[in-house]
Amino acid sequence: MARDLSFIGRPHEYEPRRVFSLTGADWQDRVNFDRLRKERLARAKEQMEIHDLGDEGHRKGWCLYKMGCKGPVGTFNCPNARWNDQTSWPVKAGHGCLACASPRFWDTKSPFYERLPSVPGFGVDVTAGEIGLVLTGAVAGATIVHGIASAVRDRRRGSAAPPPETPSSEKTTSGKP
Amino acid sequence: MARIVIDPVTRIEGHLRIEAQVEGGAVADAWSSGTMFRGIELILQGRDPREAWIWTQRICGVCTTVHALTSVRAVEDALGIEVPDNARLIRNIIGSTQTIQDHVIHFYHLHALDWVDVTLALKADPGKTSQLAESISAWPKSSRVYFKMIQDRVKALVASKQLSLFSSGYWGHPAYKLPPEANLLAVAHYIEALEFQREFIRIHAVLGGKNPHLQTYLVGGMSTAMDPNEPHAPINPERIEFVREAAKAAQAFVEQVYIPDVLAVAGFYREWFHYGEGLGNFLAYGEYPMHGVKDDKSFFLPRGVILNRDLSTVHPMDPKNVSEYVTHSWYDYTGGNGAAKNPAEGETRPNYTGPKPPYEQLNVAEKYSWLKAPRYQDQAMEVGPLSRMLVAYAAGHAQVRELVNGVLAKLNAPATALFSTLGRIAARAIETQLLARELPKWIDELDHNLMHGNLRVHNGERWDPATWPKNAQGWGFHEAPRGALGHWVEIEDRKIKNYQCVVPSTWNAGPRDAKGQRGAYEAALLKTPVADPERPVELLRTIHSFDPCLACAVHVTDARGHRHAEVLAR
Numbered sequence: 001m002a003r004d005l006s007f008i009g010r011p012h013e014y015e016p017r018r019v020f021s022l023t024g025a026d027w028q029d030r031v032n033f034d035r036l037r038k039e040r041l042a043r044a045k046e047q048m049e050i051h052d053l054g055d056e057g058h059r060k061g062w063c064l065y066k067m068g069c070k071g072p073v074g075t076f077n078c079p080n081a082r083w084n085d086q087t088s089w090p091v092k093a094g095h096g097c098l099a100c101a102s103p104r105f106w107d108t109k110s111p112f113y114e115r116l117p118s119v120p121g122f123g124v125d126v127t128a129g130e131i132g133l134v135l136t137g138a139v140a141g142a143t144i145v146h147g148i149a150s151a152v153r154d155r156r157r158g159s160a161a162p163p164p165e166t167p168s169s170e171k172t173t174s175g176k177p
Numbered sequence: 178m179a180r181i182v183i184d185p186v187t188r189i190e191g192h193l194r195i196e197a198q199v200e201g202g203a204v205a206d207a208w209s210s211g212t213m214f215r216g217i218e219l220i221l222q223g224r225d226p227r228e229a230w231i232w233t234q235r236i237c238g239v240c241t242t243v244h245a246l247t248s249v250r251a252v253e254d255a256l257g258i259e260v261p262d263n264a265r266l267i268r269n270i271i272g273s274t275q276t277i278q279d280h281v282i283h284f285y286h287l288h289a290l291d292w293v294d295v296t297l298a299l300k301a302d303p304g305k306t307s308q309l310a311e312s313i314s315a316w317p318k319s320s321r322v323y324f325k326m327i328q329d330r331v332k333a334l335v336a337s338k339q340l341s342l343f344s345s346g347y348w349g350h351p352a353y354k355l356p357p358e359a360n361l362l363a364v365a366h367y368i369e370a371l372e373f374q375r376e377f378i379r380i381h382a383v384l385g386g387k388n389p390h391l392q393t394y395l396v397g398g399m400s401t402a403m404d405p406n407e408p409h410a411p412i413n414p415e416r417i418e419f420v421r422e423a424a425k426a427a428q429a430f431v432e433q434v435y436i437p438d439v440l441a442v443a444g445f446y447r448e449w450f451h452y453g454e455g456l457g458n459f460l461a462y463g464e465y466p467m468h469g470v471k472d473d474k475s476f477f478l479p480r481g482v483i484l485n486r487d488l489s490t491v492h493p494m495d496p497k498n499v500s501e502y503v504t505h506s507w508y509d510y511t512g513g514n515g516a517a518k519n520p521a522e523g524e525t526r527p528n529y530t531g532p533k534p535p536y537e538q539l540n541v542a543e544k545y546s547w548l549k550a551p552r553y554q555d556q557a558m559e560v561g562p563l564s565r566m567l568v569a570y571a572a573g574h575a576q577v578r579e580l581v582n583g584v585l586a587k588l589n590a591p592a593t594a595l596f597s598t599l600g601r602i603a604a605r606a607i608e609t610q611l612l613a614r615e616l617p618k619w620i621d622e623l624d625h626n627l628m629h630g631n632l633r634v635h636n637g638e639r640w641d642p643a644t645w646p647k648n649a650q651g652w653g654f655h656e657a658p659r660g661a662l663g664h665w666v667e668i669e670d671r672k673i674k675n676y677q678c679v680v681p682s683t684w685n686a687g688p689r690d691a692k693g694q695r696g697a698y699e700a701a702l703l704k705t706p707v708a709d710p711e712r713p714v715e716l717l718r719t720i721h722s723f724d725p726c727l728a729c730a731v732h733v734t735d736a737r738g739h740r741h742a743e744v745l746a747r
Contacts (some may be wrong), residue, residue: 053395054635059402061409083387087379093386093393094411095400098231100390106220112228 058094068113069096076101179710180538184212186717187345188287189725190239193686195698196539197716199707204716207695207702208541209686211548214507218525221676225642226252226668227396233664233678234390237726241389242275242381243657244664244678250470251664252396255651259469261633264398266623267384267412269465269477270420271391272655273612273619274380277427279658280562280609281435283724284602285363285370291718292442293363294353295343298331301361309358313441316433318369327365347712354445363442366434373430380423383416398635403627412634417624424620428613439606440587443599450590453598453719455701456557459483459564460684462494462663464656465615477615478656481568482553486596488571494553496652496663499679502550502690505543507531515691517552520665521650523677546688550696551679559697560660560684561723563604567595576614580607598701601722642671657681659724682726698723 047062058064065072071079074097082089091097099109109116184194192213198206217236221229230248234241246268253260260268303324310319334340355363378388384401385391393400393411404410443449463473463480473480481491500517503510509528510518518524530544539545552558569577570592584603585592594600626632639645649668654661660681667675687696701719708715 052637053400053640054398054402054633054637058400059404059407059410059632061407061411082382084379084382085375087382088386088411090386090392092409092411093382093384093400094402095386095393095395098392106232110228111225112231113225 053094061092061094064091064094064096066115067096068111068115070099070102070105070109070112070116071097073109073116074099074102181707181710181713181716182538183713183716183720186720186725188290188721190237191682191726193720193725194539195702195716195720196541197702197707197713199710202706202708204702204705204707207699208539208545209548209688209696209698210539210546211682211686212546214527214529214547215678216525216527218676218678221673223672225671226255226666226673227640227642229666229673229676230394230396231392233676236678236680238389239726240275240279240658242271242385242391243655243662244680245391245394246272247653247655247657247662247664247678248666249394249396249653250655251651251653251666252668253651254470254653255649255666255668256396256639256645258397258636258639260398261636263403263623263626263631263634264636265466265469266619266626267393267399267401267634269619270616270623271381271384272464273616274378274424276656276658277431277609277612277616278374278378279724280605281370281431282374283605283658284435284439285367287724288602288721289363289367289442290343290346291714291721292353292446293355293360293367294348294350295331295346295360295364296335296348297353297355297357298328298361298364299335299357301328301357303328303361306358306361309441310362314433314437316437318365324361324365327368328361330368331364347714350712350714351708352714355442356445359441359445363438366438369434370430373427377423377427377430380420383420384412395635397637397640398633401634403632403634405627412623412627414624414627417620417627421617421620421624424613424616427616431609431613436606436610439602440584443588443603446599447588447590449599449718450594450597452705452715453601453701453722454596455697456559456695457484457486457596458553458556458558459567460494460553460558460560460661461565461568462654462656462661463568464565464654478565479569479572479574481572482558483564483567483571484556486593488567488592491568491571496654496665498554499663500552500555501679501683502552503544504550504691505541505688506546506549507544508549517555517690520663520677520679521652521667523665523675525677548683548687549679550687550690551684552690552694555690555692557687557690557694557696557700558684559701559723560681561601561605562608562658562660563595563601564660565656566604566607576611577607580611598719598722605724645671659726660684680726682723685723686725698725 044063047057048065049057052058053067063069069091071091078089078097078101079091096112098112099105102109179199181197181199182194186193186195192211194210194212196208196210197204215236217233221232224232229252230245233248234245236244304321306324307319307321310316334343381388381391385393401411403412405414407413460482461478461480463476463478465477466472467475467477479491480494482494483491497519500519501523502517503514507527507529508524509526510516510524531539566577566581570581584607585594595604645668647670651666653664653666656662661684662681663679665677666673685697689695689699698720701723702716705715705719707713
């Protein structure tokens with residue numbers, strides 16, 4: 001089944017959620033998203049296995065999600081703007097994000113040292129684990145809530161109803177005989 | 178007889194109200210009232226003790242970090258956790274950095290305008306100012322051209338009629354005594370200090386992720402992982418070098434700007450060695466452990482109590498002797514409000530019985546403050562830089578003795594002169610110099626550990642709540658810039674059952690107790706001369722010398738309650 005690759009070469013605004021560059025190209029396979037996804041997922045999963053504060057992963061600045069980091073639902077530009085004349089920010093200093101610039105973070109983001117308990121705005125039946133899975137799959141910019149929200153939504157739509165391009169291809173196949 | 182009311186006191190943190198009875202041109206009696214309810218203790222109940230520091234730290238963002246440090250120490254004390262050596266060093270660096278920055282900000286931005294008349298700076302001769310600057314310090318920014326530029330900036334500000342941060346002063350008050358040149362010098366350094374504090378506090382961004390509200394504490398240590406070969410490690414040789422450079426710049430600023438300025442200003446206001454003494458009782462929890470926090474003999478600044486101005490004896494300090502009264506505070510205790518409670522059994526049950534705002538006067542015979550009244554062995558205590566320096570001086574701390582004696586000799590004043598408004602300012606400057614010299618040593622030690630493979634920053638043995646006892650109680654302490662800070666925590670079934678904070682400004686700004694004993698501000702204001710009740714700059718000098726922990730407006734009312742003046746500060 002041919003992939004819809006029409007986005008290649010089109011302006012970025014058509015698909016703001018995807019990031020295209022030469023890093024997605026391969027001289028044999030051209031763009032093999034499956035391979036890229038697998039490799040990155042494996043790496044991200046491995047990095048998320050950081051098991052203790054102060055271990056090697058912690059020193060290398062790997063993901064702190066399991067330690068209770070609330071970065072995936074944060075709503076501030078902390079990682080980009082950084083603090084005190086762009087010197088640092090909490091995750092760079094080794095501690096999970098509290099999402100302390102989010103509305104009512106004191107009620108919605110605590111306990112701070114447990115994985116996201118329930119995430120408002122994603123619908124009641126979406127668990128933090130699911131968000132985490134999508135997150136690692138996409139290796140998305142950790143603080144872009146919209147990106148994660150729509151990624152979760154897309155995934156759920158995909159399991160409940162067929163994705164948009166599938167019905168059209170089904171129509172052509174079922175229309176032929 | 179006139180009742181002066183200052184509410185809110187500005188150029189401080191928080192909401193403070195001072196009522197003073199003036200008789201014969203001096204204060205006959207005074208009352209200090211905190212007009213804001215805190216309540217963080219109640220928010221903490223039922224939460225994970227490992228995150229208590231995140232909440233307590235948000236009590237205040239001016240002397241940020243101090244409640245976080247105290248809180249992790251309290252929980253570590255309760256659970257019997259010892260932190261690795263690197264965590265001790267990082268905490269010492271963070272704490273001393275906070276104190277140095279806070280003291281500089283206090284002197285220049287919160288206190289200097291009680292002594293410096295900005296408008297007089299316009300009359301100064303930039304050439305003579307340059308001569309004055311070069312006679313007291315080797316600080317390079319001292320040319321005639323530089324001071325001319327500063328003067329032109331102030332002129333432009335005044336011409337715009339928007340005085341901005343200089344708008345609330347009692348300019349032209351007869352109590353201002355500095356010559357125009359000294360005023361211009363102080364205004365120049367006011368502006369330089371703004372830049373200095375911004376650069377210097379980047380140390381906190383490196384070691385704490387950000388400032389305010391540092392975010393790298395953990396119960397059991399710190400989250401700032403160390404690795405000499407890892408460019409993404411929170412602490413690596415490049416970051417150490419950054420911190421070291423900032424510390425070096427601080428030492429230069431403190432020794433070449435802050436200290437000479439304090440000495441120069443103090444020389445014109447020597448009579449303030451006789452005003453604002455207050456209680457004569459001083460309390461310091463001690464700070465900067467050179468080994469563990471349990472080994473209080475090893476602290477860089479010693480722990481102890483001084484009673485009745487007696488510098489020959491330092492009494493040992495035991496947290497069990499700390500208690501709080503609510504007789505004149507808007508709280509209720511079970512079992513009656515006449516007896517004090519140790520914070521370990523402390524309660525926070527607010528019960529506001531004061532007048533409905535807007536009001537003219539508080540009923541000081543009854544409850545009149547949101548602050549409790551802390552006492553040590555039933556005696557009121559002053560805390561802060563003066564207490565720390567006096568306890569260290571009395572305990573024979575060689576560096577403190579040398580610095581204190583040096584300053585006293587330059588001002589030609591006896592040791593007893595320290596018990597005063599000016600003494601507090603001098604003690605704060607001396608402490609800043611002391612810490613600016615000590616800070617590079619802690620950075621070197623941390624560097625040494627980093628380069629020799631000692632990379633442990635966190636003790637995770639008791640991180641898992643399953644390892645905790647069913648019940649645990651603990652006490653944490655810290656010498657915050659403004660004085661002795663203590664947190665008491667009780668943990669039950671892995672949750673916080675009770676939490677009490679006894680903070681420096683509660684010690685200093687607290688109301689009377691059951692016996693009618695005054696708090697430190699109330700006592701220090703007695704006998705302070707007031708030349709003009711409408712512009713009580715003298716009262717502000719003594720209150721500000723304690724460095725009360727926001728700025729809105731100054732309201733002054735006379736005995737009949739008529740508002741005489743209202744000056745908007747921001």
